[in-house]
Amino acid sequence: xxxxxxxxxxxxxxxxxxxxxxxxxxxxxxxxxxxxxxxxxxxxxxxxxxxxxxxxxxxxxxxxxxxxxxxxxxxxxxxxxxxxxxxxxxxxxxxxxxxxxxxxxxx
Amino acid sequence: xxxxxxxxxxxxxxxxxxxxxxxxxxxxxxxxxxxxxxxxxxxxxxxxxxxxxxxxxxxxxxxxxxxxxxxxxxxxxxxxxxxxxxxxxxxxxxxxxxxxxxxxxxxxxxxxxxxxxxxxxxxxxxxxxxxxxxxxxxxxxxxxxxxxxxxxxxxxxxxxxxxxxxxxxxxxxxxxxxxxxxxxxxxxxxxxxxxxxxxxxxxxxxxxxxxxxxxxxxxxxxxxxxxxxxxxxxxxxxxxxxxxxxxxxxxxxxxxxxxxxxxxxxxxxxxxxxxxxxxxxxxxxxxxxxxxxxxxxxxxxxxxxxxxxxxxxxxxxxxxxxxxxxxxxxxxxxxxxxxxxxxxxxxxxxxxxxxxxxxxxxxxxxxxxxxxxxxxxxxxxxxxxxxxxxxxxxxxxxxxxxxxxxxxxxxxxxxxxxxxxxxxxxxxxxxxxxxxxxxxxxxxxxxxxxxxxxxxxxxxxxxxxxxxxxxxxxxxxxxxxxxxxxxxxxxxxxxxxxxxxxxxxxxxxxxxxxx
Numbered sequence: 146x147x148x149x150x151x152x153x154x155x156x157x158x159x160x161x162x163x164x165x166x167x168x169x170x171x172x173x174x175x176x177x178x179x180x181x182x183x184x185x186x187x188x189x190x191x192x193x194x195x196x197x198x199x200x201x202x203x204x205x206x207x208x209x210x211x212x213x214x215x216x217x218x219x220x221x222x223x224x225x226x227x228x229x230x231x232x233x234x235x236x237x238x239x240x241x242x243x244x245x246x247x248x249x250x251x252x
Numbered sequence: 253x254x255x256x257x258x259x260x261x262x263x264x265x266x267x268x269x270x271x272x273x274x275x276x277x278x279x280x281x282x283x284x285x286x287x288x289x290x291x292x293x294x295x296x297x298x299x300x301x302x303x304x305x306x307x308x309x310x311x312x313x314x315x316x317x318x319x320x321x322x323x324x325x326x327x328x329x330x331x332x333x334x335x336x337x338x339x340x341x342x343x344x345x346x347x348x349x350x351x352x353x354x355x356x357x358x359x360x361x362x363x364x365x366x367x368x369x370x371x372x373x374x375x376x377x378x379x380x381x382x383x384x385x386x387x388x389x390x391x392x393x394x395x396x397x398x399x400x401x402x403x404x405x406x407x408x409x410x411x412x413x414x415x416x417x418x419x420x421x422x423x424x425x426x427x428x429x430x431x432x433x434x435x436x437x438x439x440x441x442x443x444x445x446x447x448x449x450x451x452x453x454x455x456x457x458x459x460x461x462x463x464x465x466x467x468x469x470x471x472x473x474x475x476x477x478x479x480x481x482x483x484x485x486x487x488x489x490x491x492x493x494x495x496x497x498x499x500x501x502x503x504x505x506x507x508x509x510x511x512x513x514x515x516x517x518x519x520x521x522x523x524x525x526x527x528x529x530x531x532x533x534x535x536x537x538x539x540x541x542x543x544x545x546x547x548x549x550x551x552x553x554x555x556x557x558x559x560x561x562x563x564x565x566x567x568x569x570x571x572x573x574x575x576x577x578x579x580x581x582x583x584x585x586x587x588x589x590x591x592x593x594x595x596x597x598x599x600x601x602x603x604x605x606x607x608x609x610x611x612x613x614x615x616x617x618x619x620x621x622x623x624x625x626x627x628x629x630x631x632x633x634x635x636x637x638x639x640x641x642x643x644x645x646x647x648x649x650x651x652x653x654x655x656x657x658x659x660x661x662x663x664x665x666x667x668x669x670x671x672x673x674x675x676x677x678x679x680x681x682x683x684x685x686x687x688x689x690x691x692x693x694x695x696x697x698x699x700x701x702x703x704x705x706x707x708x709x710x711x712x713x714x715x716x717x718x719x720x721x722x723x724x725x726x727x728x729x730x731x732x733x734x735x736x737x738x739x740x741x742x743x744x745x746x747x748x749x750x751x752x753x754x755x756x757x758x759x760x761x762x763x764x765x766x767x
Contacts, residue, residue, distance in 0.1 A: 154533065157583050159615040161686035164531050164583035169558060171475050171589070172582060178621035191457045241458040 184232075186223060186249040192216025194240045194248075199231045211249055212236075223248065270308050270325045274349030282349050287420060287442055288486055290330050290345035290353075293380050297490045298334035298343065305332040306366065312358045317389040324350050327359040328383075331366040336497045339509070342370035345380035348420050352384030355426065359387070360397025367404040374503035376413040378493065381430060382420030398425045405432035410603040412503045415493060418443035418469075418479070419486060431478060434600060435496060435552070438469035438479040439489050445472055445479075470555075477556040477589060495550050499564040499571050500604055507605050508571035511545070518547035522675075522736035526613075530653055530679060533579040536561055539611055539651065540574050543567065543740050549574070552597060557589035562597040564606070568744055573601035576611035577662065579652075586658055587618040588631040595634035595765075598642055607645035607747055610663040613652040615684060632661065633766040639667045641765075643757065645750030649739055650674040650721065650730065656683050665729050670753065671746040672730040673739070674721035680730070681723070685714040 151170065156163040181187075195213040199205055210222040211231070233250040236242060273279065273289060282289055288296065294303055312319065312327050328350040333342050344363050346353040363379070370377035386394035408414055409432065416430035417437045421444045430436045430445070438445075446467035453459050453466070465471070473482035481496075483489035501508045518541040525538045541547040544565035551563040559582040562575050575594050577584035586594075601608050617628060639646065639661070647670060648663040659680060663669045674680065682688065690697070693710040700706035717723075721733050734742055 159583050159585055159619065160684050161690055162531065162615065162684045164533070164579070164615060166533050166579060166583040167581050169474075169581055171557075174475075175622050178625065193456075241456070243457050243459060 183226065184251050185247055186211060186226075186251060188214060188223075188242050188244055188246045188248055190214070190216040190221070191242065191244045192221075194236045194238055194242060195220060197234060197236070197238055199234070199249075201231055201234055203231045205229060205231060205251075214242075214248075225251070267308065273325050273347045274351070278349035285420075285442075287348070287382070289349065290347040290380065290382065293417075293419065293486065293490075294330060294332070294334070294343060294345050296487065297378070297380075297493060298336060298341070299338065302334040303332055303343075304334065305330060306369075307331055307362045310358050310362055312356050312390070314356060314387075314390045314393070319389050322351075324356075326350065327356060327362060328353050328387075329355075329359045329362050331362045333366075333369070336494050339497060339502060340373070340375045341497065342366045342373070342375060342377045343380070344378075346383045346420075348382040348384070351387065353382050353420065354384050354387035355394050355397055356387040356390040357393035357397045360394070360401055363397075364400050364404055367401070367408060370412055371404070371408045374412060374505070376415060376497065376500075376502060377408065378415045378417065379429065379433070380417045380419055381422040381426065382418075383426055384421060385424045385426055395425070398429070401429050402432060405429055409434075410504060413497075413500050413604070415496070417489065417493065418445060418472075419489075420444070421463075423447070423449055423467075427478075435481065436472070436479045437481045437483065437489050437493060438472055439483050439486055440469045442486065443469040443472070443479070474555040477553065477593060479556075480552050482555055492550075496564070499550060499566070500606070501571075504603055504605070510569045511566055513566075513569040514546045516542055516544060516547045516740070518542045522739060526651060526675075526677060526736075528677060533583070535580050536576045536578045536584075536611060536613065536651075540565060540576060543609075543743065544572075545569065553593050557587070557593045559584055559587065560590040560594050562594060567609075567740075567747060570747065571606050572747070573597060573606045573608045574611065575608060575663070577614035577658075579613055582618065584614040584653075585616060585618040586614060586632060586635065586661060587623055588626045588628050591628070591631040591633075591635045595631075595638040598635075598638035602638070602642035602644050605644060607647070607750060608642065608663070609743060610646070610648040610669075612648060612650045612654050612659075612662040614655070614658045614662065615653050616656050616658045630766045632657070635661045636667065637763070637765045639663045639669075641757070641763065642668075643753075643755040645670055645747060645753050647671045647743060647746050647750075648673070649743075650678040650680060652677055652679060653684075654678060654680045656681075668755075670750055671742075673732050673734050673742055674724070674730045675736055675739075676721065676733055678721035678733075679715075679719040680721055681714075681718045685711050685719050688718070689714045 151167050154165045157166045193215045195215045197212045198210050205225045207227050209225050212223050214221045229251050232252050236248050310327050329346050331344040344366050414433035415435050416433045427445050444463045450461050472479035481492045525534050540549050549565045559578050561578045646663050665672050689710040697703050697706045724730050
């Protein structure tokens with residue numbers, strides 16, 4: 146039989162009351178939600194950056210392609226969400242990236 | 253020598269060849285990995301001398317890629333029948349020493365044949381998985397084989413118990429047969445399950461992860477919930493399987509075989525286990541053990557979502573399924589995983605005629621963006637569905653907290669519970685006293701000269717008036733307020749009364765549970 150490793154009782158708030166209890170590994174490893182920043186282009190799928198169409202400082206219209214992200218044998222065009230400028234490009238062509246990677250910062 | 257004697261000798265030689273599987277070298281490699289061979293596993297699990305092998309001389313029919321020159325012993329899988337504590341079972345074990353236990357069409361057909369046999373004979377089917385995956389040389393034939401197994405897993409679901417034992421790699425499509433079965437057993441350092449392995453992940457993403465960290469036994473037992481039982485060794489795993497088989501019926505038309513009743517041996521009064529302060533934790537498994545025959549309890553999903561405890565035990569010799577909130581972990585809240593875990597277990601008990609005893613002590617659902625976004629509504633609904641749908645005897649004992657949605661979900665009278673008991677320490681209310689006081693007396697608290705003092709006063713007022721079992725008792729929502737020492741006798745009586753329970757559901761093809 147196996148044991149769960151966490152053995153320290155903590156105060157755990159459920160509604161307006163705090164309970165003494167142990168936490169689970171999965172709870173401790175959970176992703177904490179952060180508000181999405183519209184000025185950050187984040188990868189929604191893991192894959193390879195095949196081509197980057199823009200350069201830093203460039204003005205881009207809403208809907209224009211920023212880069213090509215190949216994932217699961219499919220080439221996805223990542224598009225500009227609003228009219229603006231490319232502030233910083235954090236990836237290069239050929240990079241393999243995970244999901245939720247910050248690709249491009251825009252303003 | 254007569255010709256029959258000659259034939260017998262030849263048979264023995266042929267058997268010996270097949271029994272050697274992939275040969276001595278491959279067996280040596282298997283041993284180096286710390287694993288038993290497929291044949292040793294069957295022998296270790298079944299009653300001594302009970303194994304009867306089928307389809308020993310089945311051969312594959314692949315003619316491409318040089319496969320026409322390859323002879324594979326038993327086509328990489330051993331199938332047959334035997335018994336566990338005298339109960340008949342069908343069994344198959346993939347043999348990793350034979351071409352990595354890879355699954356070709358004939359290998360799959362041996363498995364589907366023994367599954368068909370189990371379903372027709374209405375006996376449990378145990379599958380031991382140890383395979384590199386699809387036999388690529390056989391191409392679509394291997395895919396067909398997997399599909400035919402999945403179809404049978406689904407047909408047999410809820411009719412005969414299906415048990416999967418992962419004793420090696422189980423990757424790609426192969427994982428879905430275990431996922432469709434009732435109980436999955438894993439062993440530390442031996443079991444590996446994933447859809448895409450570390451190599452694919454590294455080539456696609458550049459992320460390096462070990463097989464163990466990606467889909468090892470612990471990951472599936474604790475994080476994903478794919479595995480229901482976790483053991484340190486293969487032998488411990490086989491003991492777990494035997495105990496499980498002894499507790500469940502052979503099929504959905506039977507009751508589990510009754511054992512001789514024995515009194516609980518765990519000697520601690522329930523009143524001494526539960527702290528009176530509702531904020532203090534205790535191990536609800538101590539309550540279970542103080543109620544069950546010989547204080548036995550086979551916990552299912554021990555490591556996964558430990559904030560709810562589920563498992564099998566006996567009361568008066570009969571198998572009972574326990575579902576209990578566990579204040580020791582996450583204060584015993586219901587969250588996505590705990591809901592999934594409980595709902596699945598309740599449906600298992602209902603399919604196999606096992607009465608359900610629910611022990612309730614929970615403060616509500618786990619708050620948080622991660623829970624809401626993970627679908628706590630959809631998952632939480634599974635608990636309501638499973639309890640409402642179940643027609644086996646359903647008994648609830650409210651030990652302490654029963655607040656809000658949690659009160660309804662944990663087999664309340666409103667969902668069709670047959671018996672609901674509460675300890676005098678029970679708090680059955682729409683929410684915890686602090687939360688309720690903050691809402692109901694918001695104005696008084698805000699306008700008071702000393703809001704904190706007013707809040708404390710109003711909380712106390714709420715506790716005195718509502719945080720008890722007597723409001724619910726006055727409405728008939730609970731049948732009896734009982735003393736801790738009376739719980740076992742109440743359960744014995746209720747279970748006896750419910751033996752002939754006949755609860756019908758409207759005719760339907762099947763419901764639409766919130767999957």
